[in-house]
Amino acid sequence: MxxxxxxxxxxxxxxxxxxxxxxxxxxxxxxxxxxxxxxxxxxxxxxxxxxxxxxxxxxxxxxxxxxxxxxxxxxxxxxxxxxxxxxxxxxxxxxxxxxxxxxxxxxxxxxxxxxxxxxxxxxxxxESVIVWLGEPSSDSELAIDFIKLLDKTSRRKLSVAELRATLQQDHYRVHWKALTNFLSRRWWSRIWSVQEFVLAPSVTFWCGMRNVSRVAVCRSIGIADKCTSTGVKETLAFTHGNNRRRAWDLYKASKKPGANLSFSLLALAAYFCCMDASDDRDRLYGLMALATDRSMLEIDYLLSTEEVYARFTRSFITHYKSLDIICFASTYTPPSGSIRPSWVPDWQKRNPVVIPSMTSQSSKSHVGNLRSPRHLDIDPSVYYSACKNKEAVYAFEGSALQVRGVVVDTIDGLAGSRQFEMVQSSEWNSAQSSCCSGSPCSTTAILESVCRSVAFDRFDRFLRYPMPTADFFRDFIRLLNRIITTSKESVPRDLLDWFQWTRSLQIHGRSFEDILHDSFQADDDSSGPAPNIDESQHKTFFGRFFDTVVRLSFRLM
Known part of the structure; x- marks a missing residue:
């Protein structure tokens, strides 16, 4: 040289x-x-x-x-x-x-x-963007061939049952593994690659000398979403790919004439917080090209990560006159010993344990989500807004945030989860017993309330329609009856886990398990046809349960 x-x-x-x-x-x-x-x-x-x-x-x-x-x-x-x-x-x-x-x-x-x-x-x-995944591996050619097969299959418009009957056969096990490895390549976990994938008019994936289109890759991910027993959906690799697919679908819809869709930086940061970034400031900066409200945050690499996150939170509150962003701080929490204010979400949180939040629904575009465009139109009557049209009352005092709030209710009891164990202490029991002096509810009313809570009292995963109480409650009771009796083997593992963490939940001074026993001893109707336990069938009790309790990573449904 x-x-x-x-x-x-x-x-x-x-x-x-x-x-x-x-x-x-x-x-x-x-x-x-x-x-x-x-x-x-x-x-x-x-x-x-x-x-x-x-x-x-x-x-x-x-x-x-x-x-x-x-x-x-x-x-x-x-x-x-x-x-x-x-x-x-x-x-x-x-x-x-x-x-x-x-x-x-x-x-x-x-x-x-x-x-x-x-x-x-x-x-x-x-003109075009080439996604360079790297040199070939032992199964990369198989993965690309399988992606092209799934692309061709998706155009046949087969039913979910037909797809599963064909693609969940043992013959395809190695193919699904190859697809998982394809989605596990480092590029998929890189924060900067999200906007590069979404914004470009033409994207082609290269792996060695083989290539495949963005359209084919997205269609293959869509089929993987329907084939639930392949093991792909449970992987972080699938989440990385599926969130990209959802973002691209929404971006394409936003460019159609007359479209009025937005990409909030808050939603993007929450969806993609599990991505890799060598500079944690890029967990916001690396998504700003996609955000329609990016004017709230100025790109400044002279600021520390803490300053960037705090500045974004302040700007959101000031711009929208809304405190919705601080709801995320309870999930996206800083590590122990951090000097970051407790009201500032920490977007460095990897694989967060999250619970779907009403603040994330489409009625609040400043929070936003990656909902499929066909599910964005909602009847205004089902919008959720606890404060209605009132603006937040707040003040910043140095690193402190002062707000005005109201007392909504008193907590009766606590239940745990796979990630967070809760123990009812004696102090808690005595405190809650003193605040539950109202008229006791019937056993059926209590169980129906639990069922409605688990399903968010909604029929569909996008919370547009009220829950069909009689149908969902019937399935709920029949499944719990199997747990209480001797038929646990016919109950999905995820529901069994949920029961283990909820059995000691105190409701009006009684445990959830005791209430169940009383219900079945009272000969409540727990017989009848078997409940549908296919988690892909979203408009069933178990489908809603799986979305709200198990599929926690989709916080912004």
Whole structure:
């Protein structure tokens, strides 16, 4: 390589972009930079979405390219991508490229902030985006072939039963494993790759010399969502892929004429908090190109992570006159010893244990969700808003948040969960017994109330329709009757787990288990046909139970 002097970037203006073109190949790659203005038409260019480091490693720059007879260190993960370009005769085809680690002076925090602010334009205007998943593995070809098969299958419009009858056979077990491995590649867990996946008009996945379209990948994830016994849905890899699919569906719908859909930064941060980020500030910054309310937060890499999170929370409260964001602080909690205020959500929370919140429904667009576009239209009569149209009353005093609230009710008892064990202490029992002096409810009324609570008193997962009380309660009682008697083997494991954590729940001074025993001794109707225990059937009691209690990761349903 000519010379050993390291390349020094020439500064660019906030309204400019730096593109790269590869002009010579051989023992090394020679390239040229050119600067263009966002205020003028940009040349045709491609972009790449990739990871800066290999699995479990840190970014390394062990090879260099030549620019202006000087050396520019380049990430190791790009080297096999350049080889793939060579093999496809695309390296020297004269096209411009935008590659973040090359085209942004990463050492210049001001330039970095400006370029991050342009990410939406950069990816929306790219001719195409190539998702580079890396070199092939032992089952990557099988995964891509299976994705293409699922894509073709999805276009046949088969019923769920027909899909399962075919695709859940033992023959396909290795195929589902290959798909899981495909979705487990590091790119899928990278926070920056979310907006790169969603915004680009054309996306193709490359794995070695094989490729597959974004459409095919999303359709395969959609079928995996319906094939519940394959083991794919229980993986974090599926969550990474499925949330991307949902975000892309919503983004496409938002671009249709007359559409009035929004992407709140709050919802995006909550959905994608389990992603990887080498800089925790990017858990917000890395999603802002998607957010329709991104003006609330200025990109500033001179601020600490704590300052960025606190500034976002303050801005949300001030902008929307709403305290909904602090509901997330009870779930997205900082680690022990953190100096962050308790009212500020910590978006570094990995794999959060979450409970669906009414504040996340579509009636509050400033909170938002990734709900399927076909489920966004809701009858205003079922909107949930505890404060109606009242604005929050609040004041900031240094790091403290002062608010005005009301006492709603008194807690009668506590139940635990798989993640949080609750023990009814003697102090608690004596305290709650003194506040439950009202007229006692009947056993049936208590159990019906529990059933309604578990299902959120809603018929569907998007909470649009009231729960059919008689049907759901009948299934609820029949399933619990099996637990109390000797038929536990016919009860889904998830419902058994829930009962173990709920049996000691105190209701009017009695445990939930005692109330159940009293109910069955009173010969309540617990007979009849077997309840539907297919969790994919959302409009059943067990389907609703599975959504609200088991599928906790979908906080913003």
């Amino acid at each position: 000519a010379g050993t002097t390291l390349y020094t970037y020439n500064p660019i203006q906030p309204n400019q972009i730096r593109l790269v073109k590869f002009v010579q190949d051989g023992d090394h790659i020679r390239a040229v930079f050119e600067t263009f203005s966002f205020e003028e038409p940009l040349p045709v260019y491609r972009s790449i979405s990739y990871t800066w480091a290999s699995d479990g490693g840190r970014p390394q720059k062990d090879f260099k390219m030549e620019i202006d007879k000087r050396q520019l260190p380049v990430l190791n993960t790009l080297q096999p991508f350049f080889q793939a370009l060579r093999s496809r005769n695309m390296l020297l085809d004269g096209k411009w490229w935008w590659i973040d680690s090359i085209c942004i002076d990463q050492a210049n925090l001001e330039e970095r902030a400006h370029q991050v602010g342009h990410m939406d334009v950069i990816y929306r205007q790219a």
